[in-house]
Amino acid sequence: MNEYLKGWMQACAEAVIIVMVLYFVFFPVKVEGFSMFNTLSDGDRVFVSRVMTEMKLYQRGDIVVFKHEAAGKNRMMVKRVIAVDGERVRIENGNVYINEELLHEDYVMGQTYGDIDVVVGKDKIFVMGDNREGSVDSRELGAIDESEIRGRVMMKVYPFNKVAVYR
Template sequence: MVAEINKSEKITLRDLIKTIIVSGATAGLFLMFFRIATVQGNSMDKTLADGDKLVLSTTLYKTEKPKYKDIVVIKRNDLPVKYIVKRVIAVEGDKVRIKDNRLYINDELVHEDYINEEMHTDDLEINVPEGKAFVMGDNRNYSTDSRSKEVGLVDCRSQIYGKVFLASNNFSKI
């Protein structure tokens, strides 16, 4: 006895092609606005760990400016690692001062529950100019960031690649 297959149960080549096209279009749209990245290193420890997968919005900063505490991926062709992950600490118009290992923004002491350990660094004072951001890693004692000449202030338009809004291993910390 041969079972008869209903027309609705048949998977046709046309259905397969439609599925592939819809899947491809969906993936293409996703990649127009978002990127996947992987954390390399420990400069963001406590918040992000080496190997964490990140979902970035690559278009958000085309319409708005970075804000204090945003976690961003910065593109730097001049560094050994092309992409670095840091936290925005200050934006244009802000005054950053580090005195006796304490961070002040616009002369107010900043309490940071997200940093890995107490910071040990040189004193610093800088005013953030228009279009720039001051960024730091959450693992302050092991982060190359805006405190160093190597990274310095970050250009918001040309160097910030995207804003992190999801991380694979610790969604609650972002």
């Protein structure tokens, strides 16, 4: 009986640790919409890291999850970081330039519309969806405040045949 109780307590402790890791380090998000297509699709499930948010370690190319009033209450948006604070973003003739250097984006689907020339403010990031023709992003919303960011997408876990790890 003692061994049974010991095994049961160990299983409970392991479950608590797993739940705590998922709560404090990672959390799942269901992707809604096609603004990140072809990288992420409607219905995909991703794991998001809270740690990167606390450390404010965002880099160009990261995929982030954030809350914004444009998404509606209790919904999150998923977009790619294009520029961080202090960087100049210029969009002209469908091309994106960061600090006057052409940004090479092999993940983009569709035409990048809009003519923009802006310097990203302090503690803000400029984000866009990979499906440029079907995304509401910093081109319309302006740069996103870092306090709105909930985390960085680390891994696509569903559908199972399309599991992917992101940097």
